[in-house]
Amino acid sequence: ELNPEDLAELRTLGEIVSYMQSKVSAAPAPAAESAPVAAVSSTPAIDTDYIQKVMMEVVAEKTGYPVDMLELEMDMEADLGIDSIKRVEILGAVQETIPDLPELNPEDLAELRTLGEIVSYMQSKVAPTAATDSAPVVVTEIVAPAIDTDYIQKVMMEVVAEKTGYPVEMLELAMDMEADLGIDSIKRVEILGAVQETIPDLPELNPEDLAELRTLGEIVSYMQSKVSPTEPTPPGAKANIPVAEKATEASADFQGAPSATVELTALSSINKIVQDVTQQGGANALIVDDGTGAAVALSGKLVKAGWNVIALKPNWLNNEGKVNSKKTFAKSVNVIEIGNRDKTLDETQVSDIIEKNEQLDAVIYLQSNNTVDAIEYPEAAKQGLMLAFVLAKLSKVKNATKARASFMVVTRQGGTLGLANNDDSASQVKADVNADLVQAGLAGLVKTINHEWNAGESSVFCRVVDLSAKVAADKAATMISDELLDIDTSIVEVAYDTDNLSNNIGTRLTLTGVATDSYQLTAGESINSDSVFLVSGGAKGVTAHCVIEIAKQYQSKFILLGRSSFDDNEPSWAKGITDEVALKKAAMQALIASGDKPTPVKVTQFVRPVLANREIAQTLNAIKAAGGQAHYVAADVTNSSSVSAAVEPITKQLGEVTGIIHGAGVLADKFIEQKTLGEFNAVYSTKIDGLLSLLAATTTENVKHLVLFSSAAGFYGNPGQSDYSIANDILNKTAYRFKALNPTAQVLSFNWGPWDGGMVTPELKRMFNDRGVYIIPLDAGAKLLVSELAANNNRCAQILVGNDLSKDQKEDQADTAVKKPQVSRLNVSVSKTLLATNNTFLADHTIGDDKVFPTVCAIAWMRDASEKAYPNFYYQGLENYKLFKGVIFDSKSDGSEASDYQVEMNAEAVDGGERLVVDTKISSMNPKGKIVFHYGAQLTLVSQAKICPEANLVIPTTAENAKSLYSNGTLFHGPSLQGISEILECNEQGLLLRCQVPAVAAEMQGDFPLSNNGNQSNIFANDLAYQAMLVWAKKELGLGSLPSSTQSWTVFREVTLNEPFYLQLTVVKSSGKGKQRGALTADIALISESNEVLSEIRSAKVTASANLNDLFLPKALTEKAISEKKA
Template sequence: MNTNTNINSSSVILVSGGGRGVTAQCTIKLAEQYQCKFILLGRSELTESEPTWAKGCFDEAELKKRIIQDFITQGDKPTPVKVQKVFNSLLAQREIAITISEIQQAGGQVKYLSADIINQSTLQAKLASVVQSTGQITGIIHGAGVLADKLIENKTERDFDTVYAAKIDGLENLLSCVEPNQLDFIVLFSSFVAFYGNAGQSDYALANEILNKTAYLLQRKYPSCHVVSVGWGPWDGGMVTPELKKVFSQLNMELIPLEVGAQMLVDELKPSYHGTAQTLVMSSAIAASPKPLYSKSRTFRFRRKLTLEANPFVCDHAFGGKAVLPAMCSIAWIANTCEQIYPGYKFFSCNNYKVLKGIIFDQSLSTEYVLDVKEINRADSGEIDFEVLVWSESAKGIPYYHYSTQVKLLQEVPQERYFKSLNLTQDPALLSLFPYQNGTLFHKRNFQGIKQILHMTSDRLIAQCQLDKIDIRTQGQFPIQTFNPYTSDLLFQCLLVWVRHFSNLGSLPLQVKKLEQFKEIPFEQEFYVSLEILSNQQTNFFASGTVYDSQGEIYMQISDMQVTASERLNPLFLNNSLVG
């Protein structure tokens, strides 16, 4: 989405949590860039001067001695809690004063308001008086946040409410104080915890993920406003204590230097920058630590209800007027489930995959589908094998078996394999072949990734492919983890094209002897499918295939995939819209 973030010296930026921490550093950097106006919001009261006994003292131990002496002088008992509270307040005062001074030195104008952003009426009243002198607000940076770290079993409702309110209620209240259509930008300070999670921060992760999703809604509602939720990794400052620094060091996570992070925000708001509504800023991704193997091989049972409404993508995979679950989506379902049993292990292959009874999204759809997983082999070298069966039960108690396979997970998937028979030249005779017309394939927009058939003979097919990104909502209950079923579906599509071309029959996937994935086949990138036709048995066709990029690096290899063909499928392929 193109937006024109126009910041200049007349801009008025409202910043929650802007008096201190990393938000303050970003504010100072914006002042250096644009010499604009700022309204900083914070909970701390800003006094005109420090107590006489505190002036010129910056040593923590000495300051606390003076605080204790002040309590005694006033005839009050100096408890540790009271002393720490005064000490924290003093540090906050000093940090806010430094922020204001540095903004002014950079050429910016600044007003500081002591206001609780979760109190809407008070916030509106205080802002109204300030806006009269600064002018209307043109941008919002919502950096306020509160932590209440505890393991979830120790969390209280008050902990949750405190953390949630600062992020979500705070944002709603900020937006209630302005006319959003007048805003050039809205920046939300989220956290990498929303994506990866973190022990003791379930409420913080939830609140930040809601911020992320809110950014998309705001961007859609106000298309001329640049909206972004920044999932910051750990900064070298702010809420990151020395203890946390040690933890991040053990995870090999580099902290974001204050200067670097602040400049990233400035770059995000430059007029020429066309960002998305959500971005993650980290030195590196966090890899899940492999979960220890269970002491004994185990079996697992998972249940799932499927609906057409929850899975919009299947509307583009319909024939005979009915939506059908793609075979590759059933493999993704199985692979995703196995990965959840052992986090840190990745899907590598499935063997002896069979479509026993496909799932159709019509009146035959079961109220519940069962996925049974059984460990059949484990190795300390980082390899686990599962046997999987997907089934359901009719209203009369009759079991229906839908898919079966064996799945292999690895800690480290082998990579950098290259396809030796690289030939990407175009056969001119195939330029007029359009697979998604005249019933050759029934697939609609979200599955239409075959861009050109480059080569096709009685024993081989090569296709150039690229599939547009399918948004997460459309993926529904079949999201991409390490296996992309939507791009992988093009393997079967290519075999269906070959069958139609040489036998004039519609065909459907039936089974796969072996599928190995070395890298996920990506959206929005060109790749190639090469098929070798192994056997033609009138109604059953077998092929092996390889998926690779323009340099020949292999994404996936598949052995003995079988489709079953029938003349009765031909008219069904033409009827590829849902009835009703």
């Protein structure tokens, strides 16, 4: 055994090796196979060179430095960062490897500084003598069956005829799908779906390619280009019955639609990618000046990093073309003023700028600090929104070559993404009631292009960053430049809540949906038969269905506003014909009879008003039958004076308007590159100007209910709907603003998913089912609206209806094999800034006077970085976790200084790409510029999450309260980490504990926020696993201890919020009872109350030492002990 006092003096590896060598006698090393004949009192001979070899290997393993980097002259602490605890761990590992090494004197060792000194010391104790592969990947090529190209044309024409009602002989290949045939994007999907159902062997068609095609002939030619000509394929049996059709069978029991409220959720701090943009003349960025100085500061940071910067200065800033900041751009920045003389956007000018300069790698739009009063949408703000829209359309940023392609917008919505909680909410988030509302649409834009640009082979980093208007320019520039490097591509919206500042950054947040039950709400008394609702788009479609449901339950009064004129008298050619195809044929006959030649456009012009009149009449009759009253008025909802003029005479009959339901909307679906500003304006105006018209036609003080028909596209984004997403996200933030200004009103912005009716055809249903998209039944959606509208608690102004549409869940139903995630880069390096002040829970993990970074935080950090570096894989666990040199926050520091750390990840794909093994290390640079390794492990990521196995746990009937563990020196942990509630069993074989994580305030969680989905590290629960080892070591060995390594940790799911669970510890090996130091190796399982194994830990090790006993005592007891000792 080595003397700890000797060892404490040794500084270098050489000193320690020499010390160890001095402890063994001069004799030949025994062969590995030989066994002693009998026990002898003399120390077995050990090869002194072998001692040096073992010492160097152990130091390499425990510090992360390769053996060939180590030298015997290196100082243990100054050069290698090995503190006293790590020294004990290393020497313990050496003695474990060389069990015959004589006892080493701790006092001798304490004097040794270098590796060489320690090696020499060890060698002095003995006499000198003599003393592991990859798999190929198989690629399978799938060949599409050959299909007759003429048959494709025949099927296409027949399907178009069936879906539009026009006879095949009227159709021509040169006809424009939209202009000549009135086929919009939804009908296009329906038609193409029917063609692919008829020709199941037709290869998958690229939506981006199809979006470019205008005529029937172009689409037919495109399909023909995807197949090989061969003998005609006869029309075979149709494909299997779509899932959607099966799902629409009537159910005897009512089933409500899923819904969620929206909340701000804390995010961890950024893992920043490391990228060199200085190659090939530097990467190219375009930024839009916000007039506050933030763009100037940001451009300076980008130029310093090696970027070439173009800065656009809109002449409409602050409505006068002036800026607030006196700061000027550096000379190297290409500053260009844009805008027409009337201070409006000139798309041609922007296009010219982009075309005349090099390929852009990043576009960063900074929103100016516009302020508004009440509910307003300033024209200058709209010009800025359109500029961002045009930049997305024209920038071609997805073709970036010199840096990661990026498109970012920076808004000034108060640092909460425009969200505000109601007064009765537990979490108080107040809206900035003066922030510009139009800028909310920027988030809708970015969320949509994130879908469009990250499909297939392209990849663009898309991000919205929301800051308070109070954030200074330099700090804003730092936040923006850091976000630009975030490795996490799964998050699109990020906010920094600096108004509730708990550190010098602010809380980093994003928006999430939180499941709720909209049908189990207590109704109030705000709606009755005297309520008068002004409803846009309310005479047709799903809005009409909701209005009818209100009438059924409350017999209220309605003013239905629509674009269509209403005439009870149908033309004679249409009377008695209910089938739409037959109606079109009758219209053709009517055209022929009048001497006109039928065309699809003319037929549609005949049929559309007939169908509209019928639907309006049906709605009016249904409301009347339910006991309500309804009047229909025709007006352009975007024209305020027209709406007011139409509504005023009706209010004299029904009474003042007490509620507004804004359901009007138009679509112009196309990918952003095909969008026009004209289409943008049509979509935007219907939603935004339409709402202003409704508000202008009413008295705000009388409005008790405001319902906005927003869309899931506003919250999640949706391919082809950038303008629609923009408008609906503005409506969402308007709802929060209206509620803040009118707290007694019931305000609801419904973010609807697709409804089962109207535009959703059977083919669209099939497409939605393939993508995993929930389709809202008409009755379920209408009842949900009424339940929320009538509730006595307006708990959230934004309600998501349907399922999560943030990702396309589409799976190839023809292939039952799991699709393997694609890994673009196997080796990834990220950096992270770790602040003690941003992680206030560290005050509860203090040893002595210093805050010590917990092992579970290091594991969570590596997990977080790997999951973001390799998206679409799930964290399953780790192997060979090692603590090289822990991160300690010096008590003498105020903790506010930033410390930058690197996370290096080197992944190897195994099991045919189903699994990644990621060799991960966390390191930093010391003041001398030398790398210091802190933590390391091999993480396992899998393509499919695993289910929890069943445990076989028997719970004892007796228990011991565990509270005293945190005060008697067994555990040093403060309140947020005190989750062990009861000791159920403790003996030489192991330990069983009952646990529950205490409530931890969000502001304490810092970089390790808790979630309730079971998929994110719960450090407060996981830390209890290592606490269990400390408890056993203290109870059975009488020693304090700290974690050093873990052979493996498999995670099936994380402990969720407020979940009770059990910790079962099984001792594998232990030593040191009654001695000054020792060790414990144990297996640990985290088990749920329902007997699920949540996590399994194998061969976790702690290093035990009597020196830790006093350090674990509360400070008051320690000071008392010192005082008594001196006395």
